[in-house]
């Protein structure tokens with residue numbers, strides 16, 4: 001068993017009385033890929049926002065390798081080693097693709113030249129090198145998704161949070177991104193926590209799956225166990241197939 005890199009303990013968040021996240025506990029072991037799934041409104045993005053410091057939880061704690069992150073602002077959470085993408089991709093549209101990644105790299109790097117070198121290497125890796133000098137706003141959706149991942153990686157995270165990076169992609173584009181993520185995990189030991197609706201990718205990539213429904217954790221297990229779990233089928237998978 002690997003040690004926990006991220007520990008989310010008893011996390012809760014209410015919005016005007018609505019329990020968006022309710023006593024959610026899970027761990028992400030170091031070097032593993034964990035998927036967070038569940039129906040719309042289940043509390044997945046809110047959980048990400050609590051981990052990333054967008055807002056503080058009402059209750060509970062977030063710990064990265066023993067360091068308590070609860071209540072820290074997003075830039076401090078990023079400095080502690082958590083990089084993230086957003087569900088609604090929002091690059092700096094007027095900047096070039098490369099400049100967008102340089103901005104991410106400058107979160108950790110003082111030298112612009114070094115940041116630029118790192119950005120170029122990442123753009124190669126994400127198959128975006130030939131688009132480096134184009135304005136980010138001109139990219140297609142799959143390329144914008146790749147740019148999001150490159151920007152998050154540029155902050156050199158030990159834990160990468162991916163919010164639906166496969167949504168809206170064609171099957172071949174999904175397969176390419178799955179390969180990139182698998183490679184980052186296997187070759188560099190990058191730990192990944194991903195919110196994902198594309199079950200084919202969840203099954204292909206994740207070591208463990210946590211299922212949320214109405215803000216509560218309803219299942220936590222291997223991908224094979226999760227797809228056979230009657231509660232998960234009833235609340236999520238059955239509805240997805242309908």
Ligand SMILES: Nc1ncnc2c1ncn2[C@@H]1O[C@H](COP(=O)(O)OP(=O)(O)OP(=O)(O)O)[C@@H](O)[C@H]1O
Nearest residue numbers: 015018019020038039040041042043044045046047
């Ligand atoms: N800033 C907010 N203010 C008020 N309510 C919110 C806010 N953010 C989320 N909610 C509510 O909290 C609940 C959980 O939302 P959340 O976005 O976390 O779900 P989700 O599982 O990520 O859904 P989706 O798959 O649609 O992205 C929903 O009922 C949502 O309307």
